Amino acid sequence: MDLATVMDRLAIDEVVTRYAVAVDEGDWPGYRALFTPDGRADYTAAGGIEGPAAEVGDWLAGTLGPYAVRQHLIVNRRLRIQDLGGYPGDRADLRADYLSPLRHESGEQLMSGGGFVFGLVRGDEGWLVRSVVARETWRHGALGRAGG
Template sequence: MDLATVMDRLAIDEVVTGYAVAVDDADWPAYRALFTPDGRADYTAAGGIEGPAAEVGDWLAGILRPYRVRQHLIVNRRLRIEDLGGYPGDRAEVRAEYLSPLRHESGEDLMCGGGFTFGLVRGDGGWLLRTVAAREKWRHAARHHG
């Protein structure tokens, strides 16, 4: 693996981690900054909406506001960088699983899991998200006592 590919892999991993941190910290300007100007997010397979990243960010801000604790663990990342005849290209895809424990202000604990597909493009300033699609596989809710 050449140095350029290693650097791309590290930069792409930073974008995916930045996505999880922005959502968990409710840092919606940082969330929007991770996307290309025409970036889109699709949460329909997780019970949400699909649309421009800024619009979906507003929706996420509203739906997650009552959750005092948010933690998105994005694991088992599988990265594929476009191959241009043995050279890294300007597009990449990350498929990863997530586990997300949440605590609602009412005291309800929600645990859900599923997968993400991140589509990235290389811009002048580095790698950015062009698409994000979430697909929830399961969820479990329980009342917290304590």
């Protein structure tokens, strides 16, 4: 593995970590800044919506607002960077598992798990999310579906 690929892997890892932190901390401008201008998010498999990242960010802000505690743990990351004959390209796909404990302001707790599929592209400012799809596979708790 060459240095450029290592640097790309680290940069992509940082984008995904910033994604989780932005959602957990309610940093919706930071969330939107992680996406390309045409970036999209799809949380339909977790009971949410699909659409342009800016609109989905607004939906997340409203939906996750009543959750006093949010924590998205994104683990088991499997990254595939476009290969241009031994050189890294400007596209990447990352599949990862997630675990998401939430506590509603009422005190009720919700825990869900599943996977994310991120489509990323390298731009002038570095790596950005072009698409993210949440695929919830399980949920424990009595509250309505909270989304990604």
